[in-house]
Amino acid sequence: MAIIEVVDLVKRYDRKVAVDGVSFTVDEGEIFGILGPNGAGKTTTVECVEGLRSPDGGTIRVDGLDPRRDRAELRTRLGVQLQQSELPDRIRVGEALDLYSSFYRDPADWRELLERLGLGDRARTEYRHLSGGQKQRVSIALALIGRPRVAVLDELTTGLDPQARRDTWSLVEQVRDSGVTVVLVTHFMEEAERLCDRLALIDAGRLVAVDSPAGLVSRVSDEQTVRFRPAGPLDLDLLRELPEVSHVEQHGPRVVVTGKGNLLHAVTSVLARNHVVAADLRIEQAGLDDAFIRLTGRALTE
């Protein structure tokens, strides 16, 4: 069931169109990604969903509410982690959570929340003494403190080191597993591919596609590549005869086979029948970044 519906959203800044007719729905209980390069209109889109900006056109419903008209009620059901939003330097983590929990009718127990986010021993630490990853976790905690039905997380892992990024990802999965619908804004392919159940691909204010990560990839290409080093002599024509194979090349000791369908199985069967052992066997598939390049005609640069 859809918990967020966006239909034909348009937002202009002066004359520049930031969001141009974007439509999508977010289902309850999923992690929905909004992926695109910087300046594509991702943040503007979610800010309209959050009721922080008025759309110039289109309609938005969040849990049945109009984000502008029902602003007050929306605030109690939607948790927001803003891009680049900090707290006062000298506020303690526990104080911040206690304060923000007092804003809601039925808040979560903030001590428990801190424990869950691995900040249990940081309640008395001043905000300015936290690491980047810890600040992001406080930010997630504040987004969840009001027990929202939907949490919007904007550029959650930007600026974090790889370890902190992976830790944060598993937190987001935990949040989803606790029943909260998550909208994740990101420009990291890896993050989108790893976390999102479905993705909206946005480029230059327009929606390019909405699908699961695997679905997006298969739209542009179901081509695969198998690479290996045969231990003995191998007649490459045996591989070329296979219906799955479109192309075979030899690079020194290495054989590169390109094709579709169940390519790996077809290739290994031929090798087994001919008693050739394959070393360094690798299979490569197109990824989300290939899909992005094909769908938008340009690379998503970071």
Added chain:
Amino acid sequence: MLKIVKIEWKLFLREPVSVAFAIFFPSLLLLVLGALPALRTPDPQFGDLRFIDAYVSTLVVIALAFLGLNKLPATVATYREKGVLRRFSTTPVSPARLLLAQLAVNLIAGALSITLLMVVCRVVFDIDLPHHPLGFLVTCLLGMLSLSALGLLVAAWSPTARSAGGWATVAFMLVMFFGGAYLPRFLMPDFLARVGEYLPPGVVALQESWLGAAPDPVHLGVLALITVVAGTVAAKSFRWE
């Protein structure tokens, strides 16, 4: 709301420089000036008052000006720049509450600072407690509010925390100058002294209600007018992000 004020008050107390300047500096300055015998001797220039008697209102100006025109715009502009206000606007509580809490913190800090000053005046220098307590209270209140309204106006119009700091410093210096912090008011040309009478936080009204009679209602009226006008313009034109 009380919780926000409580947290903001705690945050204020954790800034040693602010606390030192807003709360202790006026009393300390009085102690230093009062240590000079010349400033403790009655002078016909002040109608047989001592320099320190004539200077008490200026000390109040220093405390209020620091809170209203230095601490307030700096804090508010920083909160805006760091996204503290924006984060508030994603919760059921309006970010305007955060500004009101700042005002409350200013009133509490101002009251503390002036109380301490009155105690030092009375105990160390035998200066009377305000002769007209109600007038003094009203003047202090209007003085704090008018300066805070101007401070919010500065914060509202400045694009960054840095520029807010710059403009606030200009306003702070002007208020300090006309309040007699740099050049004693009796040395000022008549015209400048007259301007100072009407500028927040009302140095003459403070002086009158402390050591003379009731403050001039015109002075108080001007302070109230500045509060309302600057406060309204600040509220209407405030950029939350």
